[in-house]
Amino acid sequence: MSGGFSATCSSVLRVALLLALVGAGAVPLRAGENWPQFRGPHADGSSVAQGLPITFDETENVLWKTPLHGKAWSSPVVWGQQIWMSTATKDGKELGAVCVDAETGKILHEVVVFRIEKPQFCHPMNSYGTPTPVIEKGRIYLHFGVHGSACLDTASATTLWTRQDFPCDHFRGPASSPIVVDDLLVLTFDGVDVQYLVALAKLTGKTVWKRERKIAYDTAETDYHKAYSTPALIEVNGHQQLVSPSAGATIAYDPKTGEEIWRVRSGGMNAAALPVFGNGLVYATSAAGGYQLFAVRPDGHGDVTDTHVAWQFAKNVPTRSSQILLAERLFMISDAGVISCVDAKSGLSIWQKRLGGAFSASPLVAEGRIYFFGEDGEVPVIAAADEYKLLANNKLGDGFMASPAVYNNSLILRSRSQLYRIGKAR
16 A cells, blocks of 8 residues: 555544445435436446445345346436446347336336448447436436437337437447436537537427537647547536536536536547546546546636646546546546546556456445446445455456446446346345
8 A cells, every 4th residue: 555544544444435326426325316327327437335245256145136138338317216338239120119117127218219321330249228318207318329319208108209310420339428407418429520519308308509519639630630528517616517528538518508617638538437526626538538537626617737637647547437426536447457546636546456457347346345346247346545455356247348337325337237236135
């Protein structure tokens, strides 16, 4: 362990982590609270659910398991007793959604929303159903990148509106998830040809604003212009900001108008992680190249690269999964299975531990424990502390590309072919 932290400090940290979840930035996730979007109600992978199992496998703590058709990496979202996910055929010619009863695992709805005659190429690592939907009372918003966006009625699974008129060459398939901001549905299109955000009126699907990114790239090679990130909604001095990483830059927008507030020339390509906010700093990644992981003060205007970047970190930073921020600690796992704990105020490494394996899904934290989800089905669970402590090393399913959800103090996990509810029998 580096940095001179003692065992006493680790105990203090555990208390601080719990207080941080209750304090600024994260409201406790109560039993029965909804999981409406990618990474949960606060888009940070945190839950204050009680009693999530630490150990599980195909026979232990599995409340139910439901087979899923097709190939789709979207994460589950939960509203009430419904679990929804985007679905897609492997060839991308049928795109839709499936709804599962959270108590029984029974499929309630399975619908095809779009039939695509000639889908764009999708890399085998990706899927045509990777973007995670957003759900709210009575409605779910699906997004498949250039191939279409739609709003469905959650009671009947009927389609309320669709849009298929936003051009973008994703080059390797879509992955950016939509978010809802008040009455707007915000979509991200970062292709090799065009890069922009668009906000739709969520009730009608009509365009409210569209904003070109206008990034000055370091190279004319268009493969270095694409990204797959989801914006984070934060509040700074009483004003909302949409922080949206892309290839070459990370940009904050006014969500009501799409006007740019600030930007950092962070470089890189394929940015995918959802930024997190705390300690007066935004933490974002540039994925392949560039600043990798960096912290920026979000109170500036214009180009703040030289004035507001607090620190950078570039050792074993993941290119796909997002970070966990707890109080003054960042936890993350690299694509190759290296877990890191970083001081969130200074950017200094506290510890790193190589587990091995491949990881793309974003982690989950609850009760001072962090769950990671591997592409081969490994689910290591560690203590959120200033010393590395492995609590369990589970194996489940045929591998995880989707990130987890929480329902009534149980885990909702989507593997490549199954949906699991993991919890303790009552």
